Amino acid sequence: MKIQLKELSMKFDDVLAVNGLNVHINKGELVSLLGPSGCGKSTTLFMLAGLYKPSSGEMYFGDTLVNNVEPENRGIGMVFQNYALYPHMTVLKNIMFPLKMAKVPHKKAEEKAIEMANLVQIGHLLDRKPKQLSGGQQQRVAIARALVKQPQLLLLDEPLSNLDARLRIEMREEIRRIQQEVGITTIFVTHDQEEAMSISDKVLLMKDGQFQQYSKPQEMYDHPVNMFVGKFMGNPPINMIPVTFDHKNLSIQINGTDEKLKVTSKLNYELVSGNQMLLGVRAEDFVLEKLEGISNSFSAKVDLVERTGRDTLVHATVGNHAIRALVNQDFVVKPSNIVKLSIRKNRLQLFDAETELNLVLGKE
Ligand SMILES: Nc1ncnc2c1ncn2[C@@H]1O[C@H](COP(=O)(O)OP(=O)(O)O)[C@@H](O)[C@H]1O
Numbered sequence: 001m002k003i004q005l006k007e008l009s010m011k012f013d014d015v016l017a018v019n020g021l022n023v024h025i026n027k028g029e030l031v032s033l034l035g036p037s038g039c040g041k042s043t044t045l046f047m048l049a050g051l052y053k054p055s056s057g058e059m060y061f062g063d064t065l066v067n068n069v070e071p072e073n074r075g076i077g078m079v080f081q082n083y084a085l086y087p088h089m090t091v092l093k094n095i096m097f098p099l100k101m102a103k104v105p106h107k108k109a110e111e112k113a114i115e116m117a118n119l120v121q122i123g124h125l126l127d128r129k130p131k132q133l134s135g136g137q138q139q140r141v142a143i144a145r146a147l148v149k150q151p152q153l154l155l156l157d158e159p160l161s162n163l164d165a166r167l168r169i170e171m172r173e174e175i176r177r178i179q180q181e182v183g184i185t186t187i188f189v190t191h192d193q194e195e196a197m198s199i200s201d202k203v204l205l206m207k208d209g210q211f212q213q214y215s216k217p218q219e220m221y222d223h224p225v226n227m228f229v230g231k232f233m234g235n236p237p238i239n240m241i242p243v244t245f246d247h248k249n250l251s252i253q254i255n256g257t258d259e260k261l262k263v264t265s266k267l268n269y270e271l272v273s274g275n276q277m278l279l280g281v282r283a284e285d286f287v288l289e290k291l292e293g294i295s296n297s298f299s300a301k302v303d304l305v306e307r308t309g310r311d312t313l314v315h316a317t318v319g320n321h322a323i324r325a326l327v328n329q330d331f332v333v334k335p336s337n338i339v340k341l342s343i344r345k346n347r348l349q350l351f352d353a354e355t356e357l358n359l360v361l362g363k364e
């Protein structure tokens with residue numbers, strides 16, 4: 001089922017929790033709703049579920065306007081952060097519960113519940129009570145219960161945040177597997193950018209109830225539309241270096257230094273408000289050399305070298321700006337060394353200091 005949101009808003013007294021959201025989700029896609037705590041993710045999900053009534057705007061499931069459709073008639077399955085399993089019921093009874101409420105005959109309900117338990121790989125735990133299960137197993141029960149009525153839309157609200165780091169990674173892969181096996185349109189709420197990047201077809205990023213960007217994860221990472229998106233995606237965080245733009249020579253000078261770089265990327269000049277900008281470069285997009293004479297590079301002094309096993313994170317300073325660069329682990333460098341930094345082709349971002357918009361023209 002495809003989903004369409006038009007100018008969807010939700011106002012609580014004086015808080016505009018969701019502000020004019022326009023989104024189109026294709027059938028069978030997994031879309032992550034991403035953003036910091038309090039940005040309106042759960043509110044959006046609760047409106048889709050029918051638990052909150054929007055202040056304004058429209059929600060379409062397929063071609064049907066569902067604003068006034070009761071929650072139980074929307075064909076949705078929902079999983080919450082705290083699982084919300086019934087503690088006194090066995091796994092089997094928990095999964096069967098929605099079917100029982102829908103008055104499905106016992107035998108048929110049991111068959112369907114067992115099928116779902118097998119899908120989420122807890123078929124051997126049917127007689128256990130929730131407290132006899134690990135967090136990951138409880139989450140599997142919650143997913144099976146959400147899917148048992150064969151909903152058209154699966155809504156997940158931070159389903160992994162109660163799990164430890166290793167289990168979170170395992171379960172997110174499981175959610176993706178199950179989602180693809182069932183082929184169900186899914187909206188997955190998370191505040192974790194890596195989680196969103198790793199499992200989504202598309203990511204919708206919000207801030208303070210406001211839409212920021214809706215793209216494929218890699219596109220959002222490679223071409224953030226503004227500084228907020230650039231900083232929110234990626235770890236270590238993107239380097240942001242204040243620079244002054246020279247319109248005549250198409251070059252930038254790092255503020256407080258004599259270091260200059262030529263800008264070869266195409267810029268959207270309609271968005272340029274002045275000459276103050278921020279150079280955005282991801283840590284892995286710097287190329288470090290110890291030789292002088294590398295063209296289109298700038299010099300920086302190494303402060304600290306952090307080895308993480310897979311690669312090396314070099315902390316350096318240019319002027320009074322701290323930067324971080326990821327280099328191959330066999331690149332030998334020591335504190336107080338001077339290194340030359342250049343930027344991989346097409347990997348430079350330039351943000352307008354005033355509007356915070358990305359001035360580099362994206363792929364589209
Ligand atoms: N029932 C409510 N009554 C009043 N304010 C609410 C209610 N639910 C959420 N809010 C406010 O709306 C904003 C968005 O909240 P929420 O959707 O829960 O954010 P998220 O899920 O992204 O953390 C927050 O400022 C929150 O305090």
Ligand SMILES: [Mg+2]
Pocket residue numbers: 041042043
């Ligand atoms: Mg929430």
